[in-house]
Amino acid sequence: MIYAKYQYPRLDIQDYLMTLDIISQRIKDELGKEVYPLKVIKTINKYLFKELGFKGNKDNYYDPDNSYLNQVIDKKTGIPITLSVIYLEIAKRLDFPMVGIGMPGHFLIRPEFENVGIFVDVFNQGEILFKEDCELKLKEIYQQPITLEEHFLTPVSNQQILGRMLTNLKYIYLNRQEYPKMLRIIELLLQLFPNHPLEIRDRGLLYYQLRQWEKATTDLQLYLSILPTAEDAPTIRQILQQMR
Template sequence: MDYQLAWQSFYQEINRADEDINLAKASLYYAQAEYPSLNIEDYLNKLDTIAEEIQARLPQRRYPLKVINTINNYIFDDLKFKGNQQDYYNPANSFLNEVIDCRTGIPISLSVLYLEIAKRIDFPMVGIGMPGHFLIRPEFEEAGIFIDVFNQGEILFQQDCAERLRQLYPQPIKLEPRFLAAVSSRQILARMLTNLKYIYLNRKQYSKVLAVIDGILMLFPDHPNELRDRGLLYYELDQWDKACLDLEYYLAMLPNAEDADMIRLLLAKIR
């Protein structure tokens, strides 16, 4: 598929009510920009097949823990999906087609796989945007459990999440209720694209950074930090007019931002 058409398809998929966004399709559409020959239906069928195999293994009484254990056994024991500990910052980890083919990924991409499979067996789950480590849980909060898909579907309770947070950050961070709140499909996609953004930045692949920021802005058109970052990137690439537009818009939204004076200096140089 053509590069621009891939992003256009992504936009069409997300340009609807959040609950109607198909996470798998949206993830595969932005992957088509990187993999032009990617066939969306092939990968949706692969997800369907995995779900059908799990459906056939489910116990008659579908208690949440039994359903989760059945999913875990098939995905992690039989199919050998796992977190990519060795090459965590490989951009392939953020593309659902690569996750399905290579059976490895990072927390959020593996979580999208799990969410899509759970949806197909009528066991709805939601994403949990805990800082530094994405989790999922059953849609009904009273279950009181969280799933760490990156770590073989490990079942966590709230105190385990607090401990996981302590392991991630050198300075103590108190587990706040908002850290365990469900996130929207748009937020999940934005987090996946943000991972790619920083990977591409570290690799100095600036054209890909721009494309990914554009994708984030399709999800959240007035996100000030993304507009600022795109403007700064345009500045580095000597695309002055585009830099001015984004940076001026950023200042209009956040005139008292901590970096506002620095942005004004850059704009003065451009003008």
């Protein structure tokens, strides 16, 4: 949630952490003493989606606010990855650890204990899926037959989750032509993944778009020094030539 302070400087992170604490405590009270995976998931689902009204923002999927956790908590709507992060945080507070699954085109979560064998689609009201359902979900997303490869269901780290959230925002701001905001997100990505060549390239291209020639030249030259035989290297060299 820290990166949200760049967009919302007055954000009080502790307030939102306290909100998650309160939600978790109410779910814990509802759970009682007899606890097992399916009961925990169904109890979280009932409180989060039926009582509080959290839901996937299918009507305005590319609204930047869907990628800021404070806004997702306030509006009770978001995209798969941000809703999943909230769910993961609640599960952690219930001593029921879950992990994120960065499936192509979608984001799921599952209990940390692999032998449970179930996945949760938080974007779709906490729908419970099995491995076969995940393959069907992929076909539905891509509108064509697609084989579910084992690595599609590999858990992702917190760093990877944050990187995916920031990358979503990066492309949202690109499509909205909000270049200063996009630049800020790239800077955050480079803090997360220092010297990542594609982020350096994209920052250079963004500086070029903003007519900041010196900064653009520095980044694009650095990109070529890291990946001199990149597929887009001829195009980058042409841009550098234009700025001379």
